[in-house]
Amino acid sequence: AQKITQTQPGMFVQEKEAVTLDCTYDTSDPSYGLFWYKQPSSGEMIFLIYQGSYDQQNATEGRYSLNFQKARKSANLVISASQLGDSAMYFCAMRGTQGGSEKLVFGKGTKLTVNP
């Protein structure tokens, strides 16, 4: 079974600083994908970044980067130069390639607060 663990219920960061949100995972699938989503207070889930298990380089999308350490089974999200609009819930999720591969498994989320 696949499992995602986010150990930080809440994080605080000063505006313009960088912040790392932790995510560890567990799976027996040989090939899998890892996703990060942002959920502002309005409720919609916004896709941020994707990392494939066989990708050679860490994924980056603008101010978002994914620190992927396969041996440690971690896929931490790094947000550089935090902005007030980054305050939101952040969810790490995983998708495998075996039975039920259409499904995503989500972590419980981290609430990020950016202080001015």
Place this chain on the structure above:
Amino acid sequence: DVKVTQSSRYLVKRTGEKVFLECVQDMDHENMFWYRQDPGLGLRLIYFSYDVKMKEKGDIPEGYSVSREKKERFSLILESASTNQTSMYLCASSPNPGWRVGDTQYFGPGTRLTVL
């Protein structure tokens, strides 16, 4: 842009009522999903569908049913609403059945359901 819409942002129902939550996507996606989101529990999959008239149970299907008569529409049904079904309900869709791990899910804005 992919668009997933949900019939209501906020809904208040009484215990025992039959409740329909509707979800429509406009990108011809094969897969559609219903999640509920509760504080501290993250997103939990209720049901998903990978084709018209096809459905599979997720992690918490008890008390819910679904209907997919058309490819673009996926309905979640609470046959007899109970107070413990008060929650945020999120619909999502994704392209292609199968194994492409990079295919993200696209989410609707969510429906906050309160059962009194």
